[in-house]
Amino acid sequence: MMRRILATWALALLAVGMPLMTGVAHAAAPQQKSQAPGYYRMMLGDFEITALSDGTFPLKASEVITGIAPKDLDAALSRSFLSDTIEESVNGFLINTGSKLVLIDTGAGVYFGPSVGKLLASLKASGYRPDQVDEIYITHMHGDHIGGLVLDGKAAFPNAVVRASQKEADHWLSKANRAAAPQEAKGDFDAAIKALQPYVSAGKFKPFDGDANLVPGIRAVAAPGHTPGHTVYLAESKGQTLVLWGDTMHVAALQFPDPSLTDNYDADAAAGTAQRKKIFADVAEHRYWVAGAHLSFPGIGHLRSTGAGYTYVHANYTSMQGVGGN
Numbered sequence: 623m624m625r626r627i628l629a630t631w632a633l634a635l636l637a638v639g640m641p642l643m644t645g646v647a648h649a650a651a652p653q654q655k656s657q658a659p660g661y662y663r664m665m666l667g668d669f670e671i672t673a674l675s676d677g678t679f680p681l682k683a684s685e686v687i688t689g690i691a692p693k694d695l696d697a698a699l700s701r702s703f704l705s706d707t708i709e710e711s712v713n714g715f716l717i718n719t720g721s722k723l724v725l726i727d728t729g730a731g732v733y734f735g736p737s738v739g740k741l742l743a744s745l746k747a748s749g750y751r752p753d754q755v756d757e758i759y760i761t762h763m764h765g766d767h768i769g770g771l772v773l774d775g776k777a778a779f780p781n782a783v784v785r786a787s788q789k790e791a792d793h794w795l796s797k798a799n800r801a802a803a804p805q806e807a808k809g810d811f812d813a814a815i816k817a818l819q820p821y822v823s824a825g826k827f828k829p830f831d832g833d834a835n836l837v838p839g840i841r842a843v844a845a846p847g848h849t850p851g852h853t854v855y856l857a858e859s860k861g862q863t864l865v866l867w868g869d870t871m872h873v874a875a876l877q878f879p880d881p882s883l884t885d886n887y888d889a890d891a892a893a894g895t896a897q898r899k900k901i902f903a904d905v906a907e908h909r910y911w912v913a914g915a916h917l918s919f920p921g922i923g924h925l926r927s928t929g930a931g932y933t934y935v936h937a938n939y940t941s942m943q944g945v946g947g948n
């Protein structure tokens with residue numbers, strides 16, 4: 623009996639296999655080499671959250687993260703199935719509170735080359751128009767977070783008010799700071815001034831001091847270290863909280879297991895590390911949602927404490943059809 627079943631299987635496999643072997647033309651469909659539209663959506667209580675991809679860029683982990691032996695760095699990356707050069711996501715996040723449309727960070731615009739600068743296209747693909755954005759909250763004024771504010775020298779979001787920490791504005795928009803900066807750093811000041819200019823000129827740039835309530839359900843919390851006025855934003859609706867961070871971390875595979883590792887992108891490494899530890903601990907303890915500018919897209923999930931560090935648990939997929947459970 624067994625022999626007959628096997629024989630039948632062999633015949634069936636032959637029958638299936640024959641056209642595959644001869645039908646070469648069917649295997650020659652061109653590969654598409656493109657990704658799904660760059661947005662992902664979920665609900666946070668009554669708030670609709672849309673993660674927007676700005677694209678990705680290559681980041682060499684060993685140049686950003688120090689304070690770890692090369693073999694330990696390689697082992698940690700390998701544990702996450704990565705090698706030293708990581709395809710790093712750049713994300714922005716759109717929050718529709720029901721009465722306001724708020725964008726957190728804007729991606730790189732034209733500042734970082736063609737592999738990024740796609741946030742506007744992702745926003746449109748997600749069903750919104752740039753002129754519908756009411757408020758833009760900036761985590762900090764590095765090019766990959768503010769570049770998308772401008773399009774051909776004009777405001778890319780013509781009806782939006784832009785808000786950021788006063789400390790951040792004082793640092794990056796200061797001509798004196800630019801003059802005092804080393805030559806290779808002056809470009810960062812120029813980028814910030816250029817990105818903010820259309821909004822400053824129109825009276826639509828409104829900095830805030832430290833911690834601040836912004837629109838109902840969204841507040842700013844000062845998290846200095848990466849830059850002088852680096853800020854995280856908390857969105858809260860119906861008892862759910864989402865912490866949106868900018869450059870609190872860059873390499874998930876290294877910094878979640880060990881938040882104490884030095885991040886060379888932090889202007890003040892000690893303060894940056896202290897913020898990272900504090901924010902990770904808060905997020906894990908309170909079971910908050912987290913959304914990260916440089917977490918692998920869509921960059922929304924949770925942190926679970928492992929004792930010494932954390933495990934990142936990315937969001938369970940939702941079809942947005944009210945199935946629930948998230």
Ligand SMILES: [Zn+2]
Pocket residue numbers: 764766767868869915916
């Ligand atoms: Zn960044």
